[in-house]
Amino acid sequence: MMEYAITICEGPTCIGRHADRLRAILLEELAKRGLKDHVRINISGCLGMCHKGPFLVVNPGYTIYGGVTESDIPVIVEEHIVKDRPIARLAVQEDHLFNRFYRIFGDVGFFGKQMRITLRNCGIIDPENIDDYLALRGYEALAKVLTEMTPQQVIAEVKQSGLRGRGGAGFPTGLKWELTAKQPGPEKYVICNADEGDPGAFMDRSAIEGDPHTILEGMIIGGYAIGSNHGIVYIRAEYPLAVRRLEIAIQQARQHNLLGKGILGTNFDFDIEIRLGAGAFVCGEETALIQSIEGARGMPRPRPPFPATSGLFGKPTLINNVETWANIPVIILEGAKWFSSIGTETSKGTKVFALAGCVVNTGLVEVPMGTTIRQVVYDIGGGIPGGKRLTAVQTGGPSGGCLPESYLDTPVDYESLAKAGSIMGSGGMIVMDETACMVDVARFFLEFTQSESCGKCTPCREGTKRMLEILERIVQGKGRPGDIERLERLGNMIKKASLCGLGQSAPNPVLSTIRHFRDEYQQHIEQKRCPAGVCKALLTYTITDACVGCGACKKVCPVGAISGTKKEKHVIDQAKCIRCGQCYTTCKFNAISRS
Numbered sequence: 001m002m003e004y005a006i007t008i009c010e011g012p013t014c015i016g017r018h019a020d021r022l023r024a025i026l027l028e029e030l031a032k033r034g035l036k037d038h039v040r041i042n043i044s045g046c047l048g049m050c051h052k053g054p055f056l057v058v059n060p061g062y063t064i065y066g067g068v069t070e071s072d073i074p075v076i077v078e079e080h081i082v083k084d085r086p087i088a089r090l091a092v093q094e095d096h097l098f099n100r101f102y103r104i105f106g107d108v109g110f111f112g113k114q115m116r117i118t119l120r121n122c123g124i125i126d127p128e129n130i131d132d133y134l135a136l137r138g139y140e141a142l143a144k145v146l147t148e149m150t151p152q153q154v155i156a157e158v159k160q161s162g163l164r165g166r167g168g169a170g171f172p173t174g175l176k177w178e179l180t181a182k183q184p185g186p187e188k189y190v191i192c193n194a195d196e197g198d199p200g201a202f203m204d205r206s207a208i209e210g211d212p213h214t215i216l217e218g219m220i221i222g223g224y225a226i227g228s229n230h231g232i233v234y235i236r237a238e239y240p241l242a243v244r245r246l247e248i249a250i251q252q253a254r255q256h257n258l259l260g261k262g263i264l265g266t267n268f269d270f271d272i273e274i275r276l277g278a279g280a281f282v283c284g285e286e287t288a289l290i291q292s293i294e295g296a297r298g299m300p301r302p303r304p305p306f307p308a309t310s311g312l313f314g315k316p317t318l319i320n321n322v323e324t325w326a327n328i329p330v331i332i333l334e335g336a337k338w339f340s341s342i343g344t345e346t347s348k349g350t351k352v353f354a355l356a357g358c359v360v361n362t363g364l365v366e367v368p369m370g371t372t373i374r375q376v377v378y379d380i381g382g383g384i385p386g387g388k389r390l391t392a393v394q395t396g397g398p399s400g401g402c403l404p405e406s407y408l409d410t411p412v413d414y415e416s417l418a419k420a421g422s423i424m425g426s427g428g429m430i431v432m433d434e435t436a437c438m439v440d441v442a443r444f445f446l447e448f449t450q451s452e453s454c455g456k457c458t459p460c461r462e463g464t465k466r467m468l469e470i471l472e473r474i475v476q477g478k479g480r481p482g483d484i485e486r487l488e489r490l491g492n493m494i495k496k497a498s499l500c501g502l503g504q505s506a507p508n509p510v511l512s513t514i515r516h517f518r519d520e521y522q523q524h525i526e527q528k529r530c531p532a533g534v535c536k537a538l539l540t541y542t543i544t545d546a547c548v549g550c551g552a553c554k555k556v557c558p559v560g561a562i563s564g565t566k567k568e569k570h571v572i573d574q575a576k577c578i579r580c581g582q583c584y585t586t587c588k589f590n591a592i593s594r595s
Helices: 012-016 020-034 074-082 130-135 142-148 149-162 171-183 203-210 212-226 239-253 288-292 322-334 336-340 373-380 416-419 436-453 458-475 484-497 501-505 507-526 550-558 582-585
Strands: 004-009 039-044 056-059 063-064 189-194 230-237 271-277 317-321 350-357 364-369 390-395 402-404 426-432 539-543 592-594
Touching: 004 020, 012 020, 012 130, 012 203, 020 039, 020 074, 039 063, 056 074, 056 364, 063 074, 063 364, 074 539, 074 582, 130 212, 130 239, 142 212, 142 322, 149 322, 149 336, 149 373, 171 212, 171 317, 189 203, 189 212, 189 288, 189 322, 203 239, 203 322, 203 350, 212 317, 212 322, 230 239, 230 288, 230 373, 239 271, 239 350, 271 288, 288 317, 317 322, 322 336, 350 373, 364 373, 364 402, 373 390, 373 426, 390 436, 402 416, 402 436, 402 507, 436 458, 458 484, 458 501, 458 507, 484 507, 550 582
Parallel strands: 004 039, 189 230, 189 317, 230 271, 350 426
Antiparallel strands: 004 056, 056 063, 350 364, 390 402, 390 426, 539 592
């Protein structure tokens, strides 16, 4: 009988859909049929297609089964394993062919325009088994660095690659390494910033959960390059699966002499520890992160001095985020020239996005820099469900901007997004359809950043609070003439005067929505009207002549605002109505208008 391997996705989404239960049922089914010796069961991290999980991947043949239920398990075992007949109705129609250039060729679907470098092993290997990573050239880059390259040559290779920090600012990675390496003193630190706190973002978490060893390998290489022996992964405690897999990976790396004393028989020592963050968004800023590791409250420090010269405990410190570290082994293996051939003139390589919101295919995507927003949303994301119109795409997390449909052909790179009024950020991409109120969207994101402000500097602490008060007044139907101008004036002041990146970028959602959706603000303020029907205080529900008097709306009204006799037109008492919208969604005869 043919030998098979079945990989079960155990990323957070698939676990949430009971992938662990599927694994138990699969083991029971194989044992019942006497097939346990012929089928190897593996786990993997997130494959990226979160909308179609949970997954089983059967090899040989790389057949992906999506949306698997408990009742599908006996069928898959009988048809595919016993009879060697893949089941077309359960299979995800994506043709995966991996080559040395990390390109996934498939139909023009979810993987059609992707190129996976950071996520090259996610969904493919068992993140809790170092042998899987070693089988795919894992730690080969580290061996090359330690035996064939000087620290200066490593830094030169990273500089030549054009890699820029993927944490949001886009600072040249090689230059940061060079500045840290030049600092005198025997004690230096290497830090991985895994404090990913953007709403709707899960890129770094998924990369760690699916391929933790690539982050460790990148950090070890970074330690060798700058002359450090101590690495720290700063990760929020809210990611228990990522933390557990990191702990397993660190232990395995030590057992294989890839961490600790005399790595791979050389005279280079390097070890890594994990520090847990308490979930403060501001600790994603590198100086606030350093404060947190030192045991102080996470608050940004004035710069200069920069961490490269005086960072953790006053020592030179190199900080990069998860995605940046994951690119390092590939740059060493494939070469800076190859890496720099991907992307645009000023933005090299690929970028991972968490594609979320009103889009058919949600999940993790990785595309070459320069790919347009339209290609991400429509070619990879499958477009807007229900045939609705796209209103905006928000990039860069809560500090990013909202770009309208007319900007869909904007390339995804640092300069193009900044010119359009948004930012790359760490990689969140939220798609909004015609049901979104852009004023309320701006209020939502500003509410988040305002609540996460550390309060150290007045422009951020007080300025965002005043902006939020104006926005809340507008969505409650109490907007005043001049409010738009007040928001613009406050926003620009906060951007110029705030101490750290959180405050400097906090006004972006407001300023970008005013720039691109000014008419919506005007309708809220001048006409007391919300075009999308989201702001409850600005809505009015009335019953039209199409009412047949069925009484359904009357039954669901929580405050008894609807009156009328059976088979006669009903009436809504506007003084009692709380604008919950239950009557509007309940009516089957379209007899209730909303304005």
